[in-house]
Amino acid sequence: MVCQALLHESSKCVPCSHKFCKACILRFKDCPLCGADIEGIEPDDELQALVDRFIDGHARIKRSHVAGTEEVTGDKNKVIYEDVSMERGAFLVRQAMRAFRAHNIESAKSRLSMCAEDIREELKSSQDNQELCSQLGAVLGMLGDCCRTLGDATSAITYYEESAEFLSKLPQNDLELVHTLSVSLNKIGDLRYYDGDLHSARSYYARSLDVRRTAVIEHSAVASQVIDVATSLAKVADVDRNLGNESVAVEGFEEAIKCLEKLKLGSEEASLEQRRLSVLDFLRKQLDDK
Ligand SMILES: [Zn+2]
Ligand SMILES: [Zn+2]
Known part of the structure; x- marks a missing residue:
């Protein structure tokens, strides 16, 4: 199965030229789109640069600000993609989950890392923002899942601990938060146990x-x-x-x-x-x- 998320390490099948993420296409012998034998896989840097520009310009919470220019649109936190308009952070998380489900863990990790970085940046100017803390806690927990799946228990524990730290600061009256926090703590426990x-x-x-x-x-x-x-x-x-x-x-x-x-x-x-x-x-x- 290919992930159907934003391309990560875009790669081109030789000879048919169909394009997929590297991790996704490496599992196939024949092209999943046209059925042609895959004789080789080549990186497509140009296409990846385009995807990365899209992510930077449209999918990240914080646009890279050029000095002197201020965002004037009231909609700067939304991304419109296909028919869906949603918060930029949520868009990246959804892309990450899609990649994760298709076992393209590196792709998921890369999207989640951007998202975490963006939320941290936002938090600098509004430290007590509970919504942001709760989002960051959830994203860090997912990053922990990525590292755990990749067999990197040490990084997984670091992410889970940080996730727990952010979530513990919040009032525990939301059951979804209680769930995420207690599951993160259990996952650290499991890794210590093993x-x-x-x-x-x-x-x-x-x-x-x-x-x-x-x-x-x-x-x-x-x-x-x-x-x-x-x-x-x-x-x-x-x-x-x-x-x-x-x-x-x-x-x-x-x-x-x-x-x-x-x-x-x-x-x-x-x-x-x-x-x-x-x-x-x-x-x-x-x-x-x-
Ligand atoms: Zn893919
Ligand atoms: Zn093909």
Whole structure:
């Protein structure tokens, strides 16, 4: 599959001359457009320069200002592309997600890095802008995902930590924010866990649990939040068990089971019910094993 996002490292198939991102076309033996055998792939610098100019001029939040010229259009934060008009940052993020889904991770990373850079620049003049902080936190989390997929755990952790730092500054009354923050913390925990640093993993899982517990106090009726708390309890308990703190671990698993047993879901919430049952099943097995 090719990414259908803005071209990244534009490349031309020889001999048919159809153009794709380098990472996208490298996976094919025949051209996905015309079916011709690909005998070689050549960089198309001219086309890439055009794409880059488009991005700089239209897709980035901040236009490169020429000294003395001020933007006069009231619409400078919007980009119009095909039939869609949206915030410039959001446009780049959407391009990045498209590339990410098609496994063109370098392309996604490059778009997200620009976006992060632009938001940081905007933040300089409005430091307390919560909307920008929340956007930056989300973009940094996605950059972490890119690095993790590329096998660069160290950079991934750096991005996730920074993401968590920005998101922690915000009032935790928005569930989407709670989700992004707690997931970023869990991802750091996972990477520490795989690295064998259980104490560090536990501290991140515990922070994620805290964020979710706090959120569930205000949103006790939101079933997905309750399931998230139970999942976090299980993560912490699992590390506790591996650290040899069996009684603490058992308490954690039991608390998680109680949360989920109390949770009653309506018939219209079938997929959540499935999640509830599968987590519950996992938790009960943890206690049966002993
Ligand atoms: Zn592509
Ligand atoms: Zn072709």
